[in-house]
Amino acid sequence: MPAKSLLQAIHEGLAEEMRADESVMVLGEDVGHAGGVFRVTQGLQDEFGPERVMDTPLAESLIVGAAIGLSVNGMRPVAEIQFADFIPPAFDQIVNEAARFYYRSNGAWNVPITVRVPYGVVPGGALYHSQSVEAWFCNTPGLKVVAPSFPADAKGMLKSAVRDPNPVLFFEHKKAYRLIKEEIPEDDYSVPLDRAKVHRQGGDITVVSYGMTLHQVLEAAARISEEHGVEAEVVEPMSLYPLDRETILEAARKTGKFLVVSEANLTGSVSGEIAALVAREAFEWLDAPVMRLGAPDTPAAPFARPMMDFFVPSPEKIESAMLELARY
Amino acid sequence: MPAKSLLQAIHEGLAEEMRADESVMVLGEDVGHAGGVFRVTQGLQDEFGPERVMDTPLAESLIVGAAIGLSVNGMRPVAEIQFADFIPPAFDQIVNEAARFYYRSNGAWNVPITVRVPYGVVPGGALYHSQSVEAWFCNTPGLKVVAPSFPADAKGMLKSAVRDPNPVLFFEHKKAYRLIKEEIPEDDYSVPLDRAKVHRQGGDITVVSYGMTLHQVLEAAARISEEHGVEAEVVEPMSLYPLDRETILEAARKTGKFLVVSEANLTGSVSGEIAALVAREAFEWLDAPVMRLGAPDTPAAPFARPMMDFFVPSPEKIESAMLELARY
């Protein structure tokens, strides 16, 4: 099995679903001939033609709205939002429309669409090519919000998302695209959308994280194991909405010490919901306050590198938060 | 001092600010001659003319966008979104634009706008005239989000919002509009935007709530005091973003038992952030898990009355959650 990047994994997942099912389509800005600004859809238009891989006008509400309309007429569209920062124009179509078709029609109309959303801080991205916007969508019943962080999971979950009868927001960390690689099974597999994953077993502290910070948490976990003998249980939520509460709670109860790390602005982030869940349901097991680490409550990663580095939760900050928790 | 309703209080606050400052304007759908669908702006167009009280086209992004543009050119616009449920088209202008002007221009351009947002469940409102959407905006640094629940506070905070140099989202519970009345000071007063309020002192449990549920919490607090001898400390956040952390934490530490009640879909609501804060910063004082009560994670209040009643946190559910916490 050759090692593949997150980007390649998602590309393959898409291509395979399109080969397997004629109704699967891709639409978005620059996704066609150019293959997307990140090249996730590269080659797909050549293989499937300009109708199944369609460059849309620059209009996010249209992209998601049209995807909804395609899906009610037999298609399985995968829409791309070029950068998470540009999803707000589509907000209405996502939260008021896609998420509510099934409920409001008493189960008559469902909306099997996938919306791919590259997010997260990259150097040079600045205020509008960096945001972690997932919390906006995690108070909306009817929607599924997933954010896999490893290539194999991402491929498997993308396939599940395409096949799922509900609208799925699929968050992809841009910095992980080419940085994170792993071996990917060759066969046609899928990964469920509703299962959190325990990446590392440990008895001292539990850390929940996703996106680039998950990778840093895993590195820090290895370091503090070696250097300080602290063993961290590391859990990736995989789905941010709904949450796999049981897996998260089990890990929290196991160690009694709990930390959530994400790259989003801390206040009002998904970390708050996870922390509240643990504070409620694992209270009797807790030996320390439920802790959180995130970006400060300032708009987003600035352009200037020193400011950007100051803004994101750094490996150092992550490690010291983990040690602080262990020592509590 | 005559008793005034929440609606009257907000109306008066608006009218007084317009009289005091020529740059204050009102814009929105049906706010002019018709005085708004709830009649909050009734009479204002007669007094201030059609340019300062302007009926806009049906276009929420335009309403907020134009308000931003007015504000950078010397005006102090108060925009009305007819129902909270229809704020999504304006999402981009609020979170990506208004909230970021100041930061992104390194302090050169600020956006002194107020956006009034009637929200919450009312009988007959159904899925699209009922939502509690505040959580969408509580992960956005640069924005102020307030939700006063009593007439006098609402009037005073509206004035502060109009005078504030930052964008303020001002949530008004529609069901409270005519239902909630109290005496209002006659003089020109204002209420700060960043102070939570302790409505009731008590040593047994702390309950944080806002909107219609706050009124129900206060009634329940009186009942359980009388019937069960349980004394609740009741805190209204007033500002949902940023939070007045100190006041909330003080109350949490005082009783060691903490409950947040709101009408929003529970998962991902502002209650999660408040609970996470308390779980983190009042851990050593806690005698019970941090509890939350909200609406179930289904889209919004349905039209059929039995379903609606089942959906909203009822006075009975609120009372029993408070007793459960007291008895923990």
Place this chain on the structure above:
Amino acid sequence: MDVKEARARHEELGLGDDDLLRMYETMLLARRVDERMWILNRQGKAAFVISCQGHEGVQVAAAYNLRPGYDYVYPYYRDFGITTVLGQTPRDHFLSLLARKEDPNSGGRQMPGHFSSRKLNIVTSSAPVGVQYPQATGTALAFKVRGEDGVVLVTGGEASTSQGDWHEAMNFAGIHDLPVIFLIENNVYAISVPENLQVAGSIAGRAAGYGFPGHEVDGNDVLAVYETVKEAVGRARRGEGPTLVEARTYRLTAHSSDDDDRRYRERDEVENWRKKDPIVRYEHYLEEAGLLDEETKEEIEERVREQVAEASDYAEQAPLADPEEALGRVYAEV
């Protein structure tokens, strides 16, 4: 006009006598259902009414061009006439009005006027104004991608054209020659806001900017609407692209049962438009064409009355939606 002259008009359009009478009966049915809704509202039985009154001509004439269950329709909240042509019954409407468990639109979850029928390809609609337009283009694109000759009818009030979604959809439809008909029911008001504060220039006139035809038509002239939409549907079915139709009409009631239109409309204005009532005007045509006399009229009226009474009674007796149903059907099962 003599009978022959009168008949020439609909015969040219390919409409038979029975078509004409069916359209008439459907218009009347929509009107009577609507009137009954207001009675139920005044009796305290219906929490909310939103009306089609005044729009019946546009709606019935437009929908009469469709193939129900094959073409897709994205109606808006006034389209009782459209959904009735497609096959929704008065019973359906009253079940929805009274939020009964059997409500075919939403099982009591949504306000009346938020139509839905999987069988009839009436796509579930909602309250946020304008969202239907991008969706309709997507549905039309699916037809095009698969090479099918289905068309999509999407409707809205004149204020819905103020939303960005309308424009994004017009542009997309124009770029790809999508088989979609944008039907704007321009009734001069958006709740209280008059057209001159809502629409710059002309709605119909905007289509040219997107490279496809736009027509303004008298929405109270049933045959004129039929003709315009027929042409548009034909164009779409032949793969020639979208059409915008702006039908000018008037809302004869308040915006909804929550509204008091005396705040913003002169009674004179309303009375003037009442004289142009599309149903009355159509009756004149039918009379002139020799298709309607007092007797037939009474017969039809009687049939409609009975249907409405039966449907209303049925709905009143029907069980309410169950409380726990509030929790059901949030996610479709995998």
Place this chain on the structure above:
Amino acid sequence: MDVKEARARHEELGLGDDDLLRMYETMLLARRVDERMWILNRQGKAAFVISCQGHEGVQVAAAYNLRPGYDYVYPYYRDFGITTVLGQTPRDHFLSLLARKEDPNSGGRQMPGHFSSRKLNIVTSSAPVGVQYPQATGTALAFKVRGEDGVVLVTGGEASTSQGDWHEAMNFAGIHDLPVIFLIENNVYAISVPENLQVAGSIAGRAAGYGFPGHEVDGNDVLAVYETVKEAVGRARRGEGPTLVEARTYRLTAHSSDDDDRRYRERDEVENWRKKDPIVRYEHYLEEAGLLDEETKEEIEERVREQVAEASDYAEQAPLADPEEALGRVYAEV
């Protein structure tokens, strides 16, 4: 064309010789700043470049009609020409490019091309395409409400017209006859997406649907742009309402330093457009009008070169933004 004939054109427009040369020098300055930005990028000193190359004619000619610091401008990320006319210096641009603390646009927070100057009434701009249009109408409305004769210039690429915000703003401007000029710099591509997949019909042609004038103009013809925008600004100042100007031009570079335009553009096409370079074309005009000879040209070029070199050096030496500044200025103080 003899000299006299040539001169007639700009004299009719009320432009003096010094105006013409000032415009020329500003165009050249914008171009040379831009070229230098790419060099700094290739040297690894600038993380990101976005270009005005090809657009200088439109930008400088349009902005030359404004009163800096009185009128308001909502530029988009390519508008180095516009902001330079208004008074931003090469130093400002390089400080922003290199994310220096002194960056006047954002203090190093935003990407280059996200202009802002309170003094020059350049309203802070951002990346989400299209958001500037509703804002611009609000700013124009403020002028109207106060009875002032200020105007607002708002710009964007052709793809920005695909966003709903553009339409909502056009409609609002049309309803209230707002003093706003919508200037669309149509360079045929939105990153890789060509105009035919972006724009149905014609952008300029859409203004009529909103009841105000729309002009298509050759964006590489400096005087044509100047003339069209002059008329638009005059209209706006006199309270006669908005104008839409679609200036057709071409992007001579890749979309940005992150883009490789060979993926989607034929080299031939680019080379063809290079021949229509607005600066070269304008030079010809100036030569014909007897305003530019080799010597003057060399003089101007030299002055520009020096300015660019000085500014670039200055910015390179200037201190970076401080890390902790990431936390500052989130809220304005009460």
